[in-house]
Amino acid sequence: MAEKIRVGLIGCGGISRAHLLAYRDLADRFEVAALCDILPAKAQARAEEFGVARIAPDIAALCALPDLDVIDITTPPYLHAPFSLMALEAGKDAFVEKPAGGTLAEIDALIAGEQRTGKKVMPIFNYRYGFAVQRLQHLQRLGIPGRVYLSTVETHWRRELPYFNLRWRAGWRTALGGAFIGHAIHAHDTLYRLIGPARSVYARARALVNPTEVEDTLAVSLEMADGSLAALSVTFGSWSEISRHRYCFENLTAESNTSPYAGHTSDPWTFTGRTPAIDAQIKEALAGFTPTPPEGFAGQFARYSEAVQSGGPRPVTLSEARDAIELVTAVYYSADTNQPVDLPLGVDHPYYANCIPQNAAPLEELTDYAHYDDSPFRPTGV
Numbered sequence: 001m002a003e004k005i006r007v008g009l010i011g012c013g014g015i016s017r018a019h020l021l022a023y024r025d026l027a028d029r030f031e032v033a034a035l036c037d038i039l040p041a042k043a044q045a046r047a048e049e050f051g052v053a054r055i056a057p058d059i060a061a062l063c064a065l066p067d068l069d070v071i072d073i074t075t076p077p078y079l080h081a082p083f084s085l086m087a088l089e090a091g092k093d094a095f096v097e098k099p100a101g102g103t104l105a106e107i108d109a110l111i112a113g114e115q116r117t118g119k120k121v122m123p124i125f126n127y128r129y130g131f132a133v134q135r136l137q138h139l140q141r142l143g144i145p146g147r148v149y150l151s152t153v154e155t156h157w158r159r160e161l162p163y164f165n166l167r168w169r170a171g172w173r174t175a176l177g178g179a180f181i182g183h184a185i186h187a188h189d190t191l192y193r194l195i196g197p198a199r200s201v202y203a204r205a206r207a208l209v210n211p212t213e214v215e216d217t218l219a220v221s222l223e224m225a226d227g228s229l230a231a232l233s234v235t236f237g238s239w240s241e242i243s244r245h246r247y248c249f250e251n252l253t254a255e256s257n258t259s260p261y262a263g264h265t266s267d268p269w270t271f272t273g274r275t276p277a278i279d280a281q282i283k284e285a286l287a288g289f290t291p292t293p294p295e296g297f298a299g300q301f302a303r304y305s306e307a308v309q310s311g312g313p314r315p316v317t318l319s320e321a322r323d324a325i326e327l328v329t330a331v332y333y334s335a336d337t338n339q340p341v342d343l344p345l346g347v348d349h350p351y352y353a354n355c356i357p358q359n360a361a362p363l364e365e366l367t368d369y370a371h372y373d374d375s376p377f378r379p380t381g382v
Helices: 014-025 040-050 059-064 077-089 104-117 131-141 161-165 185-195 276-287 296-310 318-337
Strands: 005-010 030-036 054-056 070-073 093-096 121-123 148-158 198-206 217-224 229-235 237-249 252-255 270-273
Touching: 005 014, 005 059, 005 296, 014 030, 014 040, 014 296, 030 040, 030 059, 040 054, 054 059, 059 070, 059 077, 070 077, 077 093, 077 104, 077 121, 104 121, 104 318, 121 318, 131 185, 131 252, 131 270, 131 276, 148 185, 185 229, 185 237, 185 318, 198 318, 217 318, 270 276
Parallel strands: 005 030, 005 070, 030 054, 070 093, 093 121, 148 229
Antiparallel strands: 148 237, 198 217, 217 229, 237 252, 252 270
């Protein structure tokens, strides 16, 4: 790669701005060389805001630009996997917003694409670089917490009907699911980083807050691979928005702050020891530890650039995205069948390649992009 990593970004909606701000913070490492959006005016506005010189008309043209190293995909979710595969086939790495795909079959196709092309897909899991999460991981490396008994993760946010004026957010074929796959996936990635994967799932999921196809409220019970238990709760109907992690270990309890978005993996967290002696051990361990900056999107992108320079593994892999989609798949299957689901899931699982209901709204009803900003969402058939 060139001295600076040259990025072409497709999808100039809200999350693109967070990516572009991170690249601006890392201007010594990255150059955003081109933008693309199905609505040219959106691409033009982002280009003017961030000083990007080129606008590509579509994904094929973007991938064909010879001087790009990375295609950054911040489109609606149903385009994530196919656009990532196009980037690989064009000889470029891909950064892809969550979810990296809607099914295990899509993720496995991307893994096969990596093996075929030698290029890599980096799914976005920016929450995992919070300083407080790094502190707990440091305590775990020292063996201070002991075994875990119970983990609880709450993603309680507020999303009312105007949010779904962007119609793709309301439908299975475009959003690939609701609050669990599109919002809480970050918090549950953090759970997996700290505690490990689940081996059994039981879930209930409903659309209780808004009249959408996709779920907005869930209660999920997990048995983790290490034998501990976990409880996940997710809703769009919390008028006081919070995210919260709480981990009950043998020797300490770790509890996050309640900032609803990426800030909840940052400082401050509280670490409460079982005894005064353990409190002192925690204090001493943390006094000698400095988290690695930066946090958030910049944290993930910076670690990618370091991996490229050193030839090491990417900071987030498709294998980790597969773990996330496996959990999502198990949750949706359990909720649909009212049955517990054991992990891992095989290629013969009924939802391996498709979990979209047969009566889901057609794609064209959900992708009327030209009217997203001025035509109110009126749900049909939900």
